[in-house]
Amino acid sequence: MSAFLARNRLIVLAYAGMVVLLLVTAMFSPGFLSVSNMRSTVVLAAFVGIVALGQTFVIIGGGIDLSVPWVLNSAAIVMALLCGGQDLPLVWVMPLLLAGGAFIGLVNGVGVAQFGVPPIIMTLATNVILQGLILVLTGGSPTPSAPALIQFLSVGRIGGFPVIALIWLALTLIATLLLSKAAFGRHLYALGTSATVAEFSGVPTARTTILTYIVSGLTAAFAGMLLTGYSGQAYLGMGDAYLFTSIAAVAIGGASILGGSGHYLGTVAGAMVLTILTGLLPALNLSSGALLVVYGAVILITVSIGSETFAGLGGRLRGRRA
Amino acid sequence: MDLVTVNGLSKRYGGIVALSEAAFGARAGEVHALLGENGAGKSTFIQILSGAVQHDGGTILVDGQDYRPANPDAAQARGIAAVFQELSLIPDLSVEQNIWFRHEPRTWLGIVNRAEMRRKTLALLEKYDFPALRPEQELRRLTLAERQIVEIAKGLAKDPRILILDEATSALPAREAEWLLKLTRQLAAEGRLVIFISHRMAEVRAIADRLTIFRNGSTVAAHEAAAVSDDEIVTQMIGRHLDRLYPERVPTMTDRVALKVANLASGSRLSGVDFSLREGEVLGVGGLQGHGQRELFQALFGATKASGAIELWGRPAAIGNPRQALTGKDGIALVPEDRRGQGLLLTKSVRENLTLSVIKRFTENGLLSRQKEAALVKEMVDFLRIKAGTPEQLAGTLSGGNQQKVIFGKMLLTQARVLLLYDPTRGVDVGTKGEIFQLMRDLAAKGYAILFHSSDMPELVHVADRVLVMRNGRIAATLEGDHISEEEILRAAMLETRAA
Ligand SMILES: Nc1ncnc2c1ncn2[C@@H]1O[C@H](COP(=O)(O)OP(=O)(O)OP(=O)(O)O)[C@@H](O)[C@H]1O
Numbered sequence A: 001m002s003a004f005l006a007r008n009r010l011i012v013l014a015y016a017g018m019v020v021l022l023l024v025t026a027m028f029s030p031g032f033l034s035v036s037n038m039r040s041t042v043v044l045a046a047f048v049g050i051v052a053l054g055q056t057f058v059i060i061g062g063g064i065d066l067s068v069p070w071v072l073n074s075a076a077i078v079m080a081l082l083c084g085g086q087d088l089p090l091v092w093v094m095p096l097l098l099a100g101g102a103f104i105g106l107v108n109g110v111g112v113a114q115f116g117v118p119p120i121i122m123t124l125a126t127n128v129i130l131q132g133l134i135l136v137l138t139g140g141s142p143t144p145s146a147p148a149l150i151q152f153l154s155v156g157r158i159g160g161f162p163v164i165a166l167i168w169l170a171l172t173l174i175a176t177l178l179l180s181k182a183a184f185g186r187h188l189y190a191l192g193t194s195a196t197v198a199e200f201s202g203v204p205t206a207r208t209t210i211l212t213y214i215v216s217g218l219t220a221a222f223a224g225m226l227l228t229g230y231s232g233q234a235y236l237g238m239g240d241a242y243l244f245t246s247i248a249a250v251a252i253g254g255a256s257i258l259g260g261s262g263h264y265l266g267t268v269a270g271a272m273v274l275t276i277l278t279g280l281l282p283a284l285n286l287s288s289g290a291l292l293v294v295y296g297a298v299i300l301i302t303v304s305i306g307s308e309t310f311a312g313l314g315g316r317l318r319g320r321r322a
Numbered sequence B: 001m002d003l004v005t006v007n008g009l010s011k012r013y014g015g016i017v018a019l020s021e022a023a024f025g026a027r028a029g030e031v032h033a034l035l036g037e038n039g040a041g042k043s044t045f046i047q048i049l050s051g052a053v054q055h056d057g058g059t060i061l062v063d064g065q066d067y068r069p070a071n072p073d074a075a076q077a078r079g080i081a082a083v084f085q086e087l088s089l090i091p092d093l094s095v096e097q098n099i100w101f102r103h104e105p106r107t108w109l110g111i112v113n114r115a116e117m118r119r120k121t122l123a124l125l126e127k128y129d130f131p132a133l134r135p136e137q138e139l140r141r142l143t144l145a146e147r148q149i150v151e152i153a154k155g156l157a158k159d160p161r162i163l164i165l166d167e168a169t170s171a172l173p174a175r176e177a178e179w180l181l182k183l184t185r186q187l188a189a190e191g192r193l194v195i196f197i198s199h200r201m202a203e204v205r206a207i208a209d210r211l212t213i214f215r216n217g218s219t220v221a222a223h224e225a226a227a228v229s230d231d232e233i234v235t236q237m238i239g240r241h242l243d244r245l246y247p248e249r250v251p252t253m254t255d256r257v258a259l260k261v262a263n264l265a266s267g268s269r270l271s272g273v274d275f276s277l278r279e280g281e282v283l284g285v286g287g288l289q290g291h292g293q294r295e296l297f298q299a300l301f302g303a304t305k306a307s308g309a310i311e312l313w314g315r316p317a318a319i320g321n322p323r324q325a326l327t328g329k330d331g332i333a334l335v336p337e338d339r340r341g342q343g344l345l346l347t348k349s350v351r352e353n354l355t356l357s358v359i360k361r362f363t364e365n366g367l368l369s370r371q372k373e374a375a376l377v378k379e380m381v382d383f384l385r386i387k388a389g390t391p392e393q394l395a396g397t398l399s400g401g402n403q404q405k406v407i408f409g410k411m412l413l414t415q416a417r418v419l420l421l422y423d424p425t426r427g428v429d430v431g432t433k434g435e436i437f438q439l440m441r442d443l444a445a446k447g448y449a450i451l452f453h454s455s456d457m458p459e460l461v462h463v464a465d466r467v468l469v470m471r472n473g474r475i476a477a478t479l480e481g482d483h484i485s486e487e488e489i490l491r492a493a494m495l496e497t498r499a500a
């Protein structure tokens, strides 16, 4: 147990931070810990968490995915357009858009793994291209409202539990299995730790890299559809906030931004922390501008805690030799 | 009076005792060898002396004064510099920028004085007769051996009174190692103290005035070099008597060809290489460093692009990347040259490193079985006697020789029966070296086929069944039987060079 704690110190810290933040928030706004409020916090966190799932994989593998905002946004808008408010088309629209998200991920992954394009450039480019395509497609006009079924998925409940929370739970389970219990996870951590060593060890480095971007495309597209259900409508710019929050959730969750470490379980705490913060700040009567400042500060602090551990370890290793 | 006196030095890492009650004394003007098995605590000791880590207990006196450096700068201020391996260098900087890093000569404006830096670099390289190094070259373009030489220059640039060389020769080819030994004597003659760590007895013999032997973190003996035999030294090092370093060379070669290479070429470093490696054979690859040995091993492993035909066990093999090379029973596995850059995930555990290449084997229905993995890891750790606190210890915190054992174990876990061993005993202690050679012979007897390069020529002479001598990216000669000797290898490598 103590070995587990030592190895996952940063993840444990993220959860500790989450609890502290909850208590602090409850002090400022007494209703915060109420069931209904917790429920809506978890729902909001789920969107961040789902987008950050793919981001976690990409970052552990040593990359970064900046295309999530417009993959999310594109899926949202195209779904609204294709469904025209009807449930039935969802049967083919959802798989189609998931495939579309996966395809964007494939393009990102192939660009990075096969053509050696730096991840920042590659994913930024796909992001901009998608943005342009969607602007052309919609001409800026509003889209029809979201189908009822998708609204059920994002705001409905089963036995008191928000459906989306259950979806999030299931995804967390899958992600955990992939990272901790599958060969893929080992390959991924090895890749993020040292691409050369991974290559020399027979790890399918290109395939693993591509897979992480595909997962990220999938989760961003999925989140986009769910978010449309939540807001009742798709609109331009709805994904923008998720670029920052998805990366921040991963970092707060204890992953090194340089790759090779971290876990989705940490990211889950990261998503919660970010969402609780969003709830805390209005209670403190802070503006949304101030919110961004606090957001930024939290990231800076958590990442520097993480990198200090990293630097400390790096220093120790550097001191060692044959 | 001794320049350095150490008493009761101890250092632990969590539950691991790296040093306990170590004692040491050395005088100015001598070359003092520090000997001991892998994990004996030698590197920990010099890390403490050079300020990289702090000790838990004990005293160090330098010039009779208490000495406890808080960091490497403090150690330098007292005239102590250590030559670390490649990792203290910065790949993006040039050779000279690395040498003077944080000590750059500056103009009165505080700007780095490049002309002065160049002048000082050239003066330093000339004074100590350094092998060819270009000051402006970017470090990342250098080979491991060249980096090691830059590291030595960096140590000397501080003009230390005490210079510590931790296995500095292990990454060097014969000629450069020879130079370093001469340099060491020169430094001692200048009145400096050189503390010299090496697992090569011949080197220690050639230059050491005195020696101190560590075992399990404690000092077991200190000797005048002239007054003690090799045998005594080795016995004190490993705590038992070592009958012989090199195993008997019983030929186990069959007629079956395991690896056939025809017209292999890669870039400008490798051209028209033909040879066959047979089942049960240990085939040595020698020659002067930089004549294509590295490229040959990497090309066979699919780590660099190459043209030509490769057959494994009689079947044509397309090896486009290491993954293809490692696949299956007909595969081919490599112990790479650069253990920290190519061989090990330093921030991951011994367990994860050992099983990385074969992790698929522990999955049932797609899920990893930790029990199965742990069992095999334990078997391998015991078999190779890897000295780690637990299999969860990070590979980067193992002693150098134990890191090498992990890489060896990782290769053995693959099913490949054609093994490419590039300097597999680098940084490995005598006792373990003997075990590795024995293991190589045992594997050969079991039908493995082994291609074996060593920067230590006697190893080739004593372990290989045949030796390929490389020159200018080609095979200049194949030595067999009684023709295998250091002289013959050198002659083949050099005569051919002159003829060309
Ligand atoms: N940072 C660390 N964390 C945990 N254990 C460590 C650390 N550094 C050293 N050790 C342990 O201390 C012991 C001594 O290691 P050290 O590197 O000093 O050995 P060495 O004599 O230099 O061996 P070698 O000949 O293999 O280089 C080893 O068992 C090693 O695993």
Ligand SMILES: [Mg+2]
Residues within 6 Å of the ligand: A321, A322, B042, B043, B044, B166, B399, B400, B401
């Ligand atoms: Mg050492």
